[in-house]
Amino acid sequence: MGMAAVMPTPGVGENQRLGATMTLSLLVHGLVVLGFGFALESAAPVVPTLDVILTQTTSALTPKQADFLAQASNQGGGEHDKASRPRDNQTGPIAQVQPGVAPRPLRAQAPTPQPAPR
Template identity: 65%
Template sequence: MVPTLDVIFSQTSTPLTPKQADFLAQANQQGGGDHDTAQRPRDSQPGLVPQDRTGLAPQAQRATSVNAPEPTQTRVVTSRRGEQAVPTPQPNPQTDPLSPAEAQRIQHDAEMARLAAEVHLRSEQYAKRPNRKFVSASTREYAYANYLRAWVNRAERVGNLNYPDDARRRRLGGKVVISVGVRRDGSVESSRVLISSGVPLLDDAALRVVQLAQPFPPLPKTKDDVDILQVTRTWLFLPGGELHDDR
């Protein structure tokens, strides 16, 4: 057997020469450690040693590009609960422009539909209108003549009791034509001045008398079944402080 010489490459050295060397090295190194027998020095952090393995090395692959579809545009709506992607509405396909004749026909159909709806609405409104009868000083029908007499008496009595003090003090006078709508139960449905006296104080006094005098007597029962009796009267405000109906 041929003798061999074991030489170790030491990574560190010490200034003292050991009395007994366990291994040959390029520098002196005082041994240490916790082993009872001499141990071959090792790297503090051994490196990776390539291992021989049977097999094929992986072939290098060349990067290829794939034509990815274009991303769909999305609109992000942010809310407290998170984000929600809302697809952008796609434009409608373009249609061929209408010819003048077709455009005129469509416009005509739309106008006819609008007129038909308007006629239908007016018919419904007319059907819902209350049955209204107009009476005045020239009315000679027996049932309404008696009713008007009681109505006028009540209006004159309330008007003289509530004659405006300012008009009496200033001795104002004038003629007011007033129209009053009376429901079946005698309550006032509407009141307005048809012809002004020229004195706003007297016009306002006439409307106030109507409100104070209601309810008037209930409407008489007649064959025409009136819902509202429209009473038109002329009232005279005299400078002496009196209200008279021009009968």
């Protein structure tokens, strides 16, 4: 044999390829699942709120410390020891018949007149 004999390389079978692919896939998925960490975020701090009140009453004096936000200064008349929400007796210009239920106007309806049969 004058030429060097070349040994044939054994071919990779389908079962070996499938096994190697599954092993590699499991390793990659394991690294992804175990590599990512999750942490709970702390709750956002609560911002203090300020009530906005629209009233018809006004006063010329401005308060030093406002308890409520309004379109005009609503300095109290000294009726209460603690600051309370100013309220009007009526919230709208028209009184409601029953509290919580607004009256609904009804319209008279009748069928359209048809010509008399001949």
